[in-house]
Amino acid sequence: MTTTVLPAAAAELGEGPRTARLAREAIASGLATTLLGALGLVLGVVAIFGPTRHLRIDWLLPLAGVRFDVDPLGGLFIAVTGAVAVAVGIYTVGYAQREHWARFPMVVLPLFVAGMLLVPAAGSVPTFLLAWELMAAASLVLVLSEHNRGAVRFAGVFYAVMTQLGFVMILLALVLLSAAAGGDAFTTIAAHADDMSAGTRTAVFVLTVLGFGSKAGLLPLHAWLPKAHPEAPSPVSALMSAAMVNMGIYGIIRIDLQILGPGPQWWGLTLMILGAVSAVFGVLQATVATDLKRLLAYSTTENMGLVTLALGTASLLSASGAPDVAAIAMTAALLHVLAHAAFKTLAFLAAGSVLAATGLRDLDKLGGLARRMPVTTVMFGIGALGASGLPMGAGFVSEWILFQSLIHSPPDGNTLLALAMPLSVGAVALTTGLGIASMVKAFGVGFLARPRSVAAEDARESPMSMLTGMGLAAAACAVFAFWPALVAPALRGVLDALPEVGGDTAGVQLATFLRLPGIDGSLSPALLAVALAAGVLLAFAASRWGARHRPAPVEVPLWACGAETLSPRMQYTATSFAEPLQRVFDNVLRPDTDVEVTHFAESQYLVEKVTFTTRLADPVEQRLYTPVVGAVIALAQTVRRAHNGSVHLYLLYGAIGLLVVLLVAQ
Amino acid sequence: MTWIGKIRRVGRIVEPAPAAPEPTVAPPTGVRGSLQLRHVDAGSCNGCELELAGAFSPVYDAEQYGARLIASPRHADGLIVTGVVTHNMHEPLLNTLAAVPEPRVVIAVGDCACNRGVFATAYGVVGSVADVIDVDVQVPGCPPTPDQIVTALRSVTGK
Ligand code: SF4
Numbered sequence: 021m022t023t024t025v026l027p028a029a030a031a032e033l034g035e036g037p038r039t040a041r042l043a044r045e046a047i048a049s050g051l052a053t054t055l056l057g058a059l060g061l062v063l064g065v066v067a068i069f070g071p072t073r074h075l076r077i078d079w080l081l082p083l084a085g086v087r088f089d090v091d092p093l094g095g096l097f098i099a100v101t102g103a104v105a106v107a108v109g110i111y112t113v114g115y116a117q118r119e120h121w122a123r124f125p126m127v128v129l130p131l132f133v134a135g136m137l138l139v140p141a142a143g144s145v146p147t148f149l150l151a152w153e154l155m156a157a158a159s160l161v162l163v164l165s166e167h168n169r170g171a172v173r174f175a176g177v178f179y180a181v182m183t184q185l186g187f188v189m190i191l192l193a194l195v196l197l198s199a200a201a202g203g204d205a206f207t208t209i210a211a212h213a214d215d216m217s218a219g220t221r222t223a224v225f226v227l228t229v230l231g232f233g234s235k236a237g238l239l240p241l242h243a244w245l246p247k248a249h250p251e252a253p254s255p256v257s258a259l260m261s262a263a264m265v266n267m268g269i270y271g272i273i274r275i276d277l278q279i280l281g282p283g284p285q286w287w288g289l290t291l292m293i294l295g296a297v298s299a300v301f302g303v304l305q306a307t308v309a310t311d312l313k314r315l316l317a318y319s320t321t322e323n324m325g326l327v328t329l330a331l332g333t334a335s336l337l338s339a340s341g342a343p344d345v346a347a348i349a350m351t352a353a354l355l356h357v358l359a360h361a362a363f364k365t366l367a368f369l370a371a372g373s374v375l376a377a378t379g380l381r382d383l384d385k386l387g388g389l390a391r392r393m394p395v396t397t398v399m400f401g402i403g404a405l406g407a408s409g410l411p412m413g414a415g416f417v418s419e420w421i422l423f424q425s426l427i428h429s430p431p432d433g434n435t436l437l438a439l440a441m442p443l444s445v446g447a448v449a450l451t452t453g454l455g456i457a458s459m460v461k462a463f464g465v466g467f468l469a470r471p472r473s474v475a476a477e478d479a480r481e482s483p484m485s486m487l488t489g490m491g492l493a494a495a496a497c498a499v500f501a502f503w504p505a506l507v508a509p510a511l512r513g514v515l516d517a518l519p520e521v522g523g524d525t526a527g528v529q530l531a532t533f534l535r536l537p538g539i540d541g542s543l544s545p546a547l548l549a550v551a552l553a554a555g556v557l558l559a560f561a562a563s564r565w566g567a568r569h570r571p572a573p574v575e576v577p578l579w580a581c582g583a584e585t586l587s588p589r590m591q592y593t594a595t596s597f598a599e600p601l602q603r604v605f606d607n608v609l610r611p612d613t614d615v616e617v618t619h620f621a622e623s624q625y626l627v628e629k630v631t632f633t634t635r636l637a638d639p640v641e642q643r644l645y646t647p648v649v650g651a652v653i654a655l656a657q658t659v660r661r662a663h664n665g666s667v668h669l670y671l672l673y674g675a676i677g678l679l680v681v682l683l684v685a686q
Numbered sequence: 687m688t689w690i691g692k693i694r695r696v697g698r699i700v701e702p703a704p705a706a707p708e709p710t711v712a713p714p715t716g717v718r719g720s721l722q723l724r725h726v727d728a729g730s731c732n733g734c735e736l737e738l739a740g741a742f743s744p745v746y747d748a749e750q751y752g753a754r755l756i757a758s759p760r761h762a763d764g765l766i767v768t769g770v771v772t773h774n775m776h777e778p779l780l781n782t783l784a785a786v787p788e789p790r791v792v793i794a795v796g797d798c799a800c801n802r803g804v805f806a807t808a809y810g811v812v813g814s815v816a817d818v819i820d821v822d823v824q825v826p827g828c829p830p831t832p833d834q835i836v837t838a839l840r841s842v843t844g845k
Contacts, residue, residue: 576785579781579785582778582782
């Protein structure tokens with residue numbers, strides 16, 4: 021008797037202290053993240069408006085020393101990262117407890133934030149690389165927090181390889197730069213940038229665009245993003261998708277637009293093409309994705325593509341002698357970085373809330389959450405509205421400004437501009453349209469109608485701390501949707517520091533009315549919202565007034581196409597919603613579809629069952645990565661022949677190596 | 687603007703409509719020339735469906751008299767039922783009728799729907815449409831011609 025009771029009692033006894041410890045650790049980790057974020061936010065804002073601040077710690081890094089120069093551009097990115105970390109930190113307090121996080125990720129989370137805060141603050145190449153590696157390594161550890169799942173381990177390896185590949189390119193580029201400039205401080209490099217040879221500049225441009233582009237999730241080195249972001253715990257996904265990808269954008273602005281800028285026209289054009297292709301490809305994959313977090317990850321590729329397109333536009337326009345429009349494009353890029361950080365944080369945190377409540381990411385199994393998790397549903401709705409780029413959403417104003425800059429490029433007979441701008445307008449329009457489809461799918465299928473699984477039926481609302489974290493992000497979304505003028509001084513401060521892309525011109529006037537100097541187009545997001553709200557109220561009142569004389573409503577059964585009851589299986593799923601689009605973009609998406617019909621043994625006119633399978637892999641990954649990985653493996657196999665385990669052979673290799681060194685050094 | 691001018695010059699070139707039939711029931715919505723119908727095949731041989739399709743085709747054009755076939759019974763003013771009521775379609779027919787807001791009409795098309803027709807002694811049959819639900823208009827014929835169907839529809843639309 022006692023033997024059977026004892027283990028249960030022991031478990032019960034152990035449970036209390038364990039949860040208490042978990043709660044303590046979660047609060048400590050979340051609070052540390054939030055405080056770090058708040059510190060970053062304050063320092064970033066101070067840096068945007070103040071003079072550049074310097075800090076040198078010579079003993080911290082041998083040979084080079086650590087050096088921080090915080091200027092307005094770096095300040096903006098520090099502030100964004102800090103703001104994201106504040107929301108994520110509060111959210112993590114609840115999330116880590118609900119998901120029973122181990123101690124390790126809780127320790128690494130603040131470290132990750134610290135790494136991201138240090139990257140834009142770095143003032144010299146070694147410091148930059150150090151901070152970059154801290155960020156990359158910490159995020160890798162966090163991606164691997166649920167390492168007992170195979171998919172997570174695969175994503176982790178994929179991420180590790182690609183992020184290091186990107187790092188190598190950045191390293192090479194920065195080393196080239198410091199060698200050419202004769203110093204490793206960014207200020208020294210900037211001072212000598214004009215004397216560098218065209219070859220060096222081109223090599224650095226290509227390497228940085230690839231390296232930083234990979235971090236920002238741009239094609240063709242984007243493939244880690246839709247793997248790592250969904251598999252990471254949701255607060256980490258939010259940090260990665262809303263803050264870490266920005267570091268890629270920061271790198272491109274810092275090196276290619278500021279230090280080396282203004283570059284030749286083809287630089288801008290390259291960025292535009294890369295951005296447009298990434299945006300369209302990302303949004304296409306998002307429309308057909310059925311995994312909620314994968315959808316959001318592809319939407320990150322899309323939005324970073326739009327930002328890069330805007331950066332390219334700014335670069336091209338300033339190289340073509342239209343700095344005033346270039347400044348408008350640059351404003352669009354910066355504003356979109358901010359807005360994207362707000363709505364993507366919110367969307368990922370809400371997706372994490374769903375994941376914690378149901379254990380599901382598959383949209384085809386979700387549904388019916390609006391009743392069960394009302395706050396999370398509203399939060400995701402706000403985030404999705406922002407991501408779809410519709411009015412009243414956080415992403416609308418920046419996309420509108422981007423459109424204006426594309427449409428109003430100077431019509432001075434420049435063939436390049438005359439071709440690039442309309443094509444970009446088309447790409448952005450397609451992206452926005454498909455973006456709406458993907459977000460409608462995510463919200464409609466995931467949250468509305470009836471639950472498609474038992475797990476979704478049993479969902480319960482998340483704890484207060486998670487809702488508070490989301491609430492903060494939602495408030496930020498509201499700012500960008502209705503009152504972007506609030507960040508206008510900050511954008512002005514950053515633009516003033518970027519004369520290379522027309523920062524010294526008038527730029528966009530963000531106030532109650534958003535005006536573009538020299539262009540007759542203006543917009544007032546706040547008044548638009550007021551007008552819309554008034555219209556809705558009016559329509560509601562009118563319909564109530566019109567309903568005065570209607571007979572009392574009667575209760576009738578739901579219409580189920582003639583069947584007795586309505587079952588969740590009759591609903592639209594994410595797959596069926598995206599099917600028409602998948603058909604239209606068949607050539608790009610290349611779905612792997614299989615229909616298998618089994619007949620009854622008695623007669624082949626009677627069908628026993630039909631199995632339909634469809635698999636959507638990333639076509640770029642399949643076409644581009646598979647051959648490269650295959651070649652690397654083949655090469656490794658060849659090299660392996662030299663490693664047969666014989667000590668004598670290895671000694672011989674050592675001797676030959678030494679001989680070569682001696683000969684060369686001699 | 688030439689195409690507008692052309693439309694004006696050419697004018698209507700349809701055959702004149704035959705005289706309107708005697709009204710059988712008042713239009714359910716109280717408006718002449720607007721009748722939205724949901725079609726239910728309760729167990730027909732599909733002969734009646736072909737004629738129904740003919741009635742709504744450009745040749746007979748039932749829509750010019752205000753009758754339309756629509757997808758949702760929620761938006762409908764009535765049902766148009768073809769075929770004898772089979773066991774399998776009995777429930778769905780009742781469910782569909784329940785989904786149509788009142789006041790509504792039920793039009794039974796074809797001998798099967800009116801009096802079981804050729805399936806009078808067949809197995810698996812519940813009965814004619816009138817055995818199951820209240821029928822307002824009956825269109826006899828196996829199958830009825832599109833003209834007959836159009837006439838029956840006009841007797842409800844009042845046009
Ligand atoms: S009435 Fe004649 S044509 Fe119509 S369903 Fe019956 S058998 Fe077929």
